[in-house]
Amino acid sequence: xxxxNFLNTVVSQVRRDILRMVHKVNSGHPGGSLGCTEFxxxxxxxxxxxxxxxxxxxxxxxxxxxxxxxxxxVFYSVLARKGYxxxxxxxxxxxxxxxxxxxxxxxxxxPGVRVASGSLGQGLSVAIGAALSKKLNNDDKTVFTxxxxxELQEGQNWEAxxxxxxxxxxxxxxxxxxxxxxxxxxTDDVLPMGDIAAKFKAFGWEVMVLEKGNDLxxxxxxxxxxxxxxxNGQPIVIIMHTEMGNGVDYMMHTHAWHGKAPNDEQxxxxxxxxxxxxxxx
Amino acid sequence: xxxxxxxxxxxxxxxxxxxxxxLGRTNPNVIALCADLIGSLKMQDFINENPxxxxxxxxxxxxxxxxxxxxxxxxxxxxxxxxxxxSTGRVYDQIRQSIAYSGKNVKICASHAGVTLxxxxxxxxxxxxxxLMKMLPGMTxxxxxxxxxxxxxxIAIADYQGPVxxxxxxxxxxxxxxxxxxxxxxxxxxxxxxNDVTIAATGHLxxxxxxxxxALESEGIHAEVINIHTIKPLDTELLxxxxxxxxxxxxxxxxxxxxxxxxxxxxVLASKHPTPQEFVATNDTFGESGTPAQLMEKYGLNKNxxxxxxxxxxxxx
Numbered sequence: 001x002x003x004x005n006f007l008n009t010v011v012s013q014v015r016r017d018i019l020r021m022v023h024k025v026n027s028g029h030p031g032g033s034l035g036c037t038e039f040x041x042x043x044x045x046x047x048x049x050x051x052x053x054x055x056x057x058x059x060x061x062x063x064x065x066x067x068x069x070x071x072x073x074v075f076y077s078v079l080a081r082k083g084y085x086x087x088x089x090x091x092x093x094x095x096x097x098x099x100x101x102x103x104x105x106x107x108x109x110x111p112g113v114r115v116a117s118g119s120l121g122q123g124l125s126v127a128i129g130a131a132l133s134k135k136l137n138n139d140d141k142t143v144f145t146x147x148x149x150x151e152l153q154e155g156q157n158w159e160a161x162x163x164x165x166x167x168x169x170x171x172x173x174x175x176x177x178x179x180x181x182x183x184x185x186x187t188d189d190v191l192p193m194g195d196i197a198a199k200f201k202a203f204g205w206e207v208m209v210l211e212k213g214n215d216l217x218x219x220x221x222x223x224x225x226x227x228x229x230x231x232n233g234q235p236i237v238i239i240m241h242t243e244m245g246n247g248v249d250y251m252m253h254t255h256a257w258h259g260k261a262p263n264d265e266q267x268x269x270x271x272x273x274x275x276x277x278x279x280x281x
Numbered sequence: 282x283x284x285x286x287x288x289x290x291x292x293x294x295x296x297x298x299x300x301x302x303x304l305g306r307t308n309p310n311v312i313a314l315c316a317d318l319i320g321s322l323k324m325q326d327f328i329n330e331n332p333x334x335x336x337x338x339x340x341x342x343x344x345x346x347x348x349x350x351x352x353x354x355x356x357x358x359x360x361x362x363x364x365x366x367x368s369t370g371r372v373y374d375q376i377r378q379s380i381a382y383s384g385k386n387v388k389i390c391a392s393h394a395g396v397t398l399x400x401x402x403x404x405x406x407x408x409x410x411x412x413l414m415k416m417l418p419g420m421t422x423x424x425x426x427x428x429x430x431x432x433x434x435x436i437a438i439a440d441y442q443g444p445v446x447x448x449x450x451x452x453x454x455x456x457x458x459x460x461x462x463x464x465x466x467x468x469x470x471x472x473x474x475x476n477d478v479t480i481a482a483t484g485h486l487x488x489x490x491x492x493x494x495x496a497l498e499s500e501g502i503h504a505e506v507i508n509i510h511t512i513k514p515l516d517t518e519l520l521x522x523x524x525x526x527x528x529x530x531x532x533x534x535x536x537x538x539x540x541x542x543x544x545x546x547x548x549v550l551a552s553k554h555p556t557p558q559e560f561v562a563t564n565d566t567f568g569e570s571g572t573p574a575q576l577m578e579k580y581g582l583n584k585n586x587x588x589x590x591x592x593x594x595x596x597x598x
Contacts, residue, residue: 119377128347163338163339
């Protein structure tokens, strides 16, 4: 049984990290980061089987690939809180000479990152490759990946979706962050994608729908169920409904905070809603 | 002049296929991927011998590049196979982010480069791929000249850690380099020493450069012919040494002069040893349908073009 009291303290601290990181450099993407905070914490604290330390090859451990790289703040915060690199390093986010680039990269050698992402639509293909590599190596661990819903407008995803089902890449659990928003507005205004779950199903995927994508227990339950479905000849996708900007009242129910940082006053309001629990960096 | 014998006309893509087959037998980490062009890339023998190490991705090159990047995680050495056009321009951002910037050990193997693809025409004849690939930080760019060298290069790049672009072609061309010659990435090869003019050629133009040098010899002009199979990293030391002796240079390639080997050479010489140079290359143009020989003639990519460029550049000394 997960320790939800503890996990909730991590949620509060990671939200603070995200807000303080983007505020300091007056740039970055808080909305999607906050919307996926519970998912990252569930994945890294409860779901993935991880080795000590970081090795690029990730043999005999679960792997995670972030396709929508712009939500780097939540990725960096959770990696640091999990011990991949010092928490203090979060203060270098987007600064010159930092390993914490605006979008995640392997180029500066940041532990925990296995591929660069940011130019959208590429992560699923990379995750499929890593999953195939595991099969070739008789490694029974699982590959996880997260992509945005707006990102599904990129055609490469559909090449990858077709391939994964056709080639039975069944050691792969993909998650779509369905927050219904992208930079220019709601996904329905920008380019409606119709029934995403039905599309995955039609391509031959095992589809799960997670209605409460900001609820730790629901996320953990869904991911655990997904784990039991691996090895059945089908790739698995979780359509995860989330609220962009979750945990900060004025950042929710709008796409305004997709790629905008709070000012001093807004930061204080946001931090007051998310108390310091594990110590600010 | 040193004599080179054409051991028979063979396509360089078959050299790739032969190299890949050998790697299948010697290196268990080598994986092959193809986007619906197995026959064109001569990958069938590898597939027959190692079906579990081959992935047919269908007509989906972007996905192929991403999968290749992912396969390296876990220690695999993926070789992607499709035409040069679909190996570069079509998937530039996938290569840029998931392979080059991510430092992944992917070997991008590109057939049917240049106008000698022939009758299919300009949609398939990429003349910009060397430029696209050499501009990516950390990318090694190789364009071997014949069957034997393409086979050797294919085998050599498996032992090199890092992304590589290996460019070869469709037509049957002279096979003249020794069968057992090891391939050294980044080391140009002086095929014929000479004092009057340097001819630095890559790919299919190397044989044409030898034919040109032979003809020039009969006119009393001693050309130094260098096979620059690796465009990046460029063997600058060898080139500078040569032009210090000859005082002028012709670059020769089946590629646009913008972004090609000639431009790389000019860049180095401009800063280290300014030297008159003539470019045997296409002149900022698309190709068209025709036979390889017709196209090489029309676009000025053969022995005659190299001879004319050599005489012109010697007059500029």
